Amino acid sequence: xxxxxxxxxxxxxxxxxxxxxxLDFLIIGQGLAGTTLAWQxxxxxxxxxxxxxxxxxxxxxxxxxxxxxxxxxxxxKTWQAENLFDYLQKFYRDIENRTGQNFLHxxxxxxxxxSQGEQNDWLAKADNKAFAPFVxxxxxxxxxxxxxxxxxxxxxxxxxxxxxxPLYLEASRNFFRQQDLYLSQAVEGIDIQIIQDGVSLxxxxxxxxxxxxxxxxxxxxxxxxxxxxxxxxxxxLIKPEIDHDVVFNRGIxxxxxxxxxxxxxxxxxxxLSYQATEKAxxxxxxxxxxxxxxxxxxxxxxxxxxxxxxDRKPFIGLHPTQKPLAIFNGLGxxxxxxxxxxxxxxxxxLLEQKPLEEAIDVKRFYHLYNTV
Numbered sequence: 001x002x003x004x005x006x007x008x009x010x011x012x013x014x015x016x017x018x019x020x021x022x023l024d025f026l027i028i029g030q031g032l033a034g035t036t037l038a039w040q041x042x043x044x045x046x047x048x049x050x051x052x053x054x055x056x057x058x059x060x061x062x063x064x065x066x067x068x069x070x071x072x073x074x075x076x077k078t079w080q081a082e083n084l085f086d087y088l089q090k091f092y093r094d095i096e097n098r099t100g101q102n103f104l105h106x107x108x109x110x111x112x113x114x115s116q117g118e119q120n121d122w123l124a125k126a127d128n129k130a131f132a133p134f135v136x137x138x139x140x141x142x143x144x145x146x147x148x149x150x151x152x153x154x155x156x157x158x159x160x161x162x163x164x165x166p167l168y169l170e171a172s173r174n175f176f177r178q179q180d181l182y183l184s185q186a187v188e189g190i191d192i193q194i195i196q197d198g199v200s201l202x203x204x205x206x207x208x209x210x211x212x213x214x215x216x217x218x219x220x221x222x223x224x225x226x227x228x229x230x231x232x233x234x235x236x237l238i239k240p241e242i243d244h245d246v247v248f249n250r251g252i253x254x255x256x257x258x259x260x261x262x263x264x265x266x267x268x269x270x271x272l273s274y275q276a277t278e279k280a281x282x283x284x285x286x287x288x289x290x291x292x293x294x295x296x297x298x299x300x301x302x303x304x305x306x307x308x309x310x311d312r313k314p315f316i317g318l319h320p321t322q323k324p325l326a327i328f329n330g331l332g333x334x335x336x337x338x339x340x341x342x343x344x345x346x347x348x349x350l351l352e353q354k355p356l357e358e359a360i361d362v363k364r365f366y367h368l369y370n371t372v
Contacts, residue, residue, distance in 0.1 A: 023047045023206035025350070026199065028187050031060035032165060033328050034212030035172045036339040038181070039095060040347040049204060050176055053186045059214050060335070062274075062304030064235055064262050065163040066253055067337040068109055069134035070155070075111060075118075079313075081134065084337045085159040091340035092163060099171035106161035107256070108136060109247040110143060112150035112291070119152040134159050147242055147294055160247070162255055163336045189221045198324045208318075208350065210326045214307045215272070217329050222319060225369045226362065227310035228330065232272050234280035235264035237300035238288075252287040260299055263288060265333075276301040308332040316346050317362035320369045326350070327362060 025041060027034045030052035041048050067088060069081045078084065092104040113119040119140060125131055126138045139153035176182040185202065193200040198207040211217055218228040237260045248254040255262040266280045281301055288296070307330050309315060315330040328346055331338045348354040358364060 023049060023204060024208065025049075026051060026201055026204060026206040026209045027212055028052075028209065029212035029214060029216075030169065030173060030176075030182070031212060031214050032063065032169070032335045032339050033060075033214070033331055033343070034210075035060075035169055036091075037210065037212060037328050037343040037346065038176065039091075039172070040340075040343045041351075042181075044347055044351050046347075046351060048206070049181055049183060051183045051185050051187055051201070052173075054184050059304045059306050060169060061166050062233075062235070062302050063165040063306075063335065064253070064255055064264055065165040065168075065336050066160075066247070066249075066255060067162065067334075068157065068160050068247075068249065068253075070109075070111065070131075070157055071334075075122075075155070077131065077134065078334065078337065080338075080341070084341050085134070087344075088337050088340045089159070091344075092168070095168070095172065099175050101167055101171040103164040103167040103171065104161070105164065105257075106159075107245065107247050109157040109160040109249050109253075110148075110154055111157065112148060112154035112248075112250050113152040114250065116152055122155055144244070144246075144248075147244060148248060148292055149290065154250075156246075162247070162257070164257070165336065194322060194324055206324075208324055208326055210328055212328050214329065215305045217307060217315075217327065222322060222325050223315070223327050223329075226315050226327075226330075226365055227368065228315075229269065229308050229310045230272055230305050231308045231332075232268040232303060232305050233265040233333070234268075234276055234284070234301065234303045235262050236281065236284050236298055237261070237302070238263055238296040239299050240292075240294050240296040242294045248291060250291055252284060252291065254288070254292065261296075272305050274303050274305065276303045306332055306335075314338060314342055314360045315362050315365075316342060316360045317349075317356055320363075320366045 024046040025048040027038055027048055027050045030050050038050055069078050069085055071078050096102055096104060122138050134157055135155055136158040137156040141153045142150045191201055199209045211220060215230045217223050218230060239260050244256055252263055263284055266283060309330040315327050319325040349356050
């Protein structure tokens with residue numbers, strides 16, 4: 001456990017806490033959700049501390065970090081695309097400038113057509129203004145004949161790419177630690193005391209405690225009534241025999257990151273362990289064979305569990321009865337694109353009482369709490 005000066009002061013002192021120790025917020029978890037929320041709170045001048053257990057295996061540290069404005073088998077626009085994609089690039093660039101690290105990597109995504117009919121549909125959509133901000137080109141013939149099986153061509157997307165999530169988290173952690181805003185500590189439900197004006201935890205007092213604890217929230221005694229639907233995803237790291245700077249995405253993604261490419265992902269709602277499996281490796285290699293022509297070498301195989309939700313929308317807001325408790329979670333497979341926009345919205349809700357969108361507000365599930 002890393003003990004900051006702040007931690008030592010709190011646990012070695014029997015005196016009353018000084019005024020500066022009374023916080024606006026405690027954030028539990030420094031994954032993608034907690035980190036992004038912390039940056040937004042910092043920009044609004046809120047007083048907070050992040051408490052993180054520093055687990056070796058988390059969904060954020062295993063994430064591919066892909067952001068993609070056109071997704072799914074039907075190749076539809078990502079939910080909230082107009083709001084998300086322009087803002088996320090501004091947000092991550094700002095954090096890069098503050099931390100001195102480069103973790104945002106804009107890259108075009110190429111999505112091959114799977115049939116002549118799909119090609120015809122997209123050629124008809126070429127002038128559709130709804131897709132114009134995100135589609136660079138609609139090709140009617142193969143763009144990568146030496147690399148891919150794409151006889152009908154495909155679409156080239158813009159406002160796309162990936163975030164090196166582990167580097168983003170590490171750079172942010174170092175920044176928050178230097179500012180005495182970070183504590184390394186496991187948190188159990190019994191450690192939290194709800195008091196008249198908020199919560200008390202390890203000597204810290206705050207108006208609101210916000211859970212950003214990823215898949216662990218499904219066992220959280222305060223928020224386990226929410227319909228989480230965690231899903232395990234596995235990714236291969238491969239060394240391809242060709243160089244490409246475009247993300248190939250159909251059925252799987254092949255994401256070039258420099259010395260190797262990430263290939264994923266699988267979806268398993270039953271096995272929620274962090275163990276990589278031969279079954280998933282075989283599945284991904286079969287998908288690579290159907291999409292790609294090039295040879296490659298597998299250099300690593302990793303697994304993570306995403307904090308997905310039943311309706312595929314985040315869980316954001318206050319506990320129905322314990323108002324000092326809140327949650328910012330359930331970002332699922334699109335966390336990189338969802339986190340900046342909705343962290344800003346939640347920050348404005350907490351500090352300025354601006355309303356949350358109904359689609360992401362946990363109030364939509366308050367009726368489930370009343371039945372437990």
